[in-house]
Amino acid sequence: MEVIPYGRQNISQEDIESVISVLKSDFLTQGPAVPSFEKSVSDYVGSKYAYAVNSATSGLHLACIALGVGPGDRVWTSPISFVASANCALYCGASVDFVDIDPITYNLSVDRLEEKLIAAEKNGLLPKVVIPVHLAGQSCDMERISLLGKRFGFRIIEDASHAIGGSYKATKVGSCLYSDITVFSFHPVKIITSGEGGMVTTNDDHISEHIYRMRSHGITRNPQEMTKPADGPWYYQQIELGYNYRMTDIQAALGFSQMTRLDEFVKRRHEIFQSYKRLLGDLDLKLPTLVDYAHSALHLYVIRVPNGGALKANRKELFERLRLHNVIVNVHYIPIYSQPYYTKFGYDSNQYPEAEAYYSEAISLPMYPDLTDSQLEYVRESLVKPIGHQTIF
The missing domain is CATH 3.40.640.10 (Type I PLP-dependent aspartate aminotransferase-like (Major domain))
Structure with missing residues (x-):
């Protein structure tokens, strides 16, 4: 692939x-x-x-x-x-x-x-x-x-x-x-x-x-x-x-x-969002939520991976699984206050419990207009297929 x-x-x-x-x-x-x-x-x-x-x-x-x-x-x-x-x-x-x-x-x-x-x-x-x-x-x-x-x-x-x-x-x-x-x-x-x-x-x-x-x-x-x-x-x-x-x-x-194609790009991103919702809705993942007061440009598609969930993988393990299958996911973002340059200012991570929880679970899946249906299906397959899984016997 x-x-x-x-x-x-x-x-x-x-x-x-x-x-x-x-x-x-x-x-x-x-x-x-x-x-x-x-x-x-x-x-x-x-x-x-x-x-x-x-x-x-x-x-x-x-x-x-x-x-x-x-x-x-x-x-x-x-x-x-x-x-x-x-x-x-x-x-x-x-x-x-x-x-x-x-x-x-x-x-x-x-x-x-x-x-x-x-x-x-x-x-x-x-x-x-x-x-x-x-x-x-x-x-x-x-x-x-x-x-x-x-x-x-x-x-x-x-x-x-x-x-x-x-x-x-x-x-x-x-x-x-x-x-x-x-x-x-x-x-x-x-x-x-x-x-x-x-x-x-x-x-x-x-x-x-x-x-x-x-x-x-x-x-x-x-x-x-x-x-x-x-x-x-x-x-x-x-x-x-x-x-x-x-x-x-x-x-x-x-x-x-x-x-000239901005609205076209955003429309396609919303189509991909709906495809992900259909493909991933039955998995033990927290999918992104769109609010009523905004129409998102959908730059990123961020899922959250609960530790010890049905996919039998924490965030790090799932990240590695996806990359092994050539799905180059990312994490957006590491909390800024935890960066070495910022730690000297003395921020207390306990003041940001939601940011800490988010960072422990977040993965950004592929999201761009040229994604095909077959690629989206492959992303799902890669999410559920453990590392080392064999399909030919």
Whole structure:
């Protein structure tokens, strides 16, 4: 059987031709493809602004900068995420804390968030920013988080790295109706890809101007932002210390082309979700739950493996079984607070019982649009067939 990865990009002939057209053009970077891609995303999600960057990590960093995160500030996020969700605050000199996850969605628990905020208010330790992570493509309960933001005075960055194409209630993820900023990822295993890259969306004029400058060295050509009149049409000023977080036109052309099939990709992922439900429903596994208030982009399909269950394997044994059969599963994610770099900050794992339970059981099965029915059936077969099982006698 061929290798079946947990995620894989889908590249069409149209995607290839879009990239070739840029390679033949006058602009490989800082040309017209980037604003075209940005407009396609802002139009799709319904945001006022969208800015392409070279990774979602860069986007998260810029988002923290734009909200004024710095030394002495506190940023809270989910422990079940890639480390970038927390690293972005450390880049700015802030401290990071975590909120335990919901046992059903595996997203940041709004109940635990409220409890932690009440305690933090009493101690004068409220966060400046909270970063909800839409794990596996399913939106957090953003309206409830937004209400808490107004009540306790924190700003909100949605880490939607998994979630382009998803919706929350009546709006697309990325509309920023319930947040200040949203960040998407276009890594090859995500819903759409630009090779590497990300996008930051916002509706705030000031945030928009700040991100626009900071992704390109802190430089402006806007006369209203300059400290003196321009010397000529060539003139620019660096008015703050920024970064080179720009996306190339080559990447943007691929992303723009992929946007035309975004809804198609998400629809196919939902079909695969239903196939898994049919194929795995009788096994001793906890399958993922979709909530009524969100339409997930279904970046990941995470199962949980109870220890000592009917499959006669714990999570590690089942993981090895699947990989032995060329089903290249993964685990998303190791709790961030348990990483060696973070343990020095003294986090107590007992504060995150749901994250601990999740990590002890979670496996991400293959989930991407090109999965076939026969491959899905093979995944089931590999789940139930012990290592060393012989089919020919």
